Amino acid sequence: MKTTMNGIAAPEKPLLEIRDVSKTFMKDGKEFLVLERVNLSINEGEFVCILGPTGCGKSVTLQIVAGLLEQSSGSVILDGKEEHGPGPHKGMVFQEYALLPWRTVVENVEIGLELKGISKKERRRIAEEQLDLVGLKGAESRMVHEISGGMRQRAAIARALANRPKILLMDEPFEALDALTKEEMQIQILKAWEKTKTTIFFVTHDVDEAIFLSDKLCVMDINPGRVKKIITNTLPRPRHELVCRTDKAFCEMRDQIIQLYSSLKDEELDLVF
Numbered sequence: 001m002k003t004t005m006n007g008i009a010a011p012e013k014p015l016l017e018i019r020d021v022s023k024t025f026m027k028d029g030k031e032f033l034v035l036e037r038v039n040l041s042i043n044e045g046e047f048v049c050i051l052g053p054t055g056c057g058k059s060v061t062l063q064i065v066a067g068l069l070e071q072s073s074g075s076v077i078l079d080g081k082e083e084h085g086p087g088p089h090k091g092m093v094f095q096e097y098a099l100l101p102w103r104t105v106v107e108n109v110e111i112g113l114e115l116k117g118i119s120k121k122e123r124r125r126i127a128e129e130q131l132d133l134v135g136l137k138g139a140e141s142r143m144v145h146e147i148s149g150g151m152r153q154r155a156a157i158a159r160a161l162a163n164r165p166k167i168l169l170m171d172e173p174f175e176a177l178d179a180l181t182k183e184e185m186q187i188q189i190l191k192a193w194e195k196t197k198t199t200i201f202f203v204t205h206d207v208d209e210a211i212f213l214s215d216k217l218c219v220m221d222i223n224p225g226r227v228k229k230i231i232t233n234t235l236p237r238p239r240h241e242l243v244c245r246t247d248k249a250f251c252e253m254r255d256q257i258i259q260l261y262s263s264l265k266d267e268e269l270d271l272v273f
């Protein structure tokens with residue numbers, strides 16, 4: 001809860017509302033339900049992670065919010081308006097970096113700005129600012145094939161942030177990286193989030209990553225994908241040091257989530273027997 005200047009608690013404003021979203025796909029000529037009445041609200045400036053076992057529908061949920069998939073029922077409200085389809089106000093970062101190999105790093109970051117018709121000088125200024133924010137100062141003129149996976153993902157984040165999106169949607173963005181680079185990237189995204197105050201909706205199946213990054217965790221159940229529990233993250237900020245992963249609060253949250261996961265397995269066993 002934020003406080004106003006007179007010290008009175010102000011209600012937080014939901015930026016994104018996923019309301020009763022269900023999704024079915026066709027499989028072998030039959031409909032199968034992947035998401036069942038998913039409800040989730042994300043406040044402006046919040047960092048929310050969606051977590052759950054493989055196949056529970058995390059990516060499908062994110063793709064519906066991104067406008068890349070259409071829900072079968074329910075609605076997605078962004079900043080008070082019902083959303084249909086993708087748009088520049090939704091920045092996206094996926095596991096694959098999707099950078100254009102024939103462009104330099106800075107030219108990749110400028111793509112969205114170019115489409116918006118921003119002048120060359122201004123888009124270069126914005127792109128360089130974003131590259132600096134993600135720790136890529138000095139790599140502006142390098143080609144994509146000349147930089148590491150971690151650097152490519154930084155460039156992809158800079159490109160998404162350059163458009164000043166209302167929300168940044170990230171689907172397991174660090175999964176393809178080695179363990180050390182993944183940890184560096186987690187710290188980097190927290191720093192970028194703190195500076196830009198961008199709302200972030202982040203998909204992961206890595207419990208430690210979700211606790212380290214988020215304000216709120218949405219744990220999903222499987223078959224069909226549903227919201228099992230929404231947990232407020234009690235781990236103090238700032239969290240720039242990985243050592244906070246040994247904090248009591250971190251370990252308690254980890255235990256809580258692991259217990260939730262084992263209850264998902266029990267339910268599946270209940271169904272089997």
Ligand SMILES: Nc1ncnc2c1ncn2[C@@H]1O[C@H](COP(=O)(O)OP(=O)(O)OP(=O)(O)O)[C@@H](O)[C@H]1O
Nearest residue numbers: 025026034052053054055056057058059060061205
């Ligand atoms: N375009 C599609 N057509 C048909 N089925 C799909 C499609 N996209 C996803 N699915 C199915 O929907 C279910 C949920 O997929 P989703 O990718 O959202 O899972 P996830 O929770 O993100 O898993 P993971 O952690 O492994 O990435 C899976 O059974 C998947 O096979």
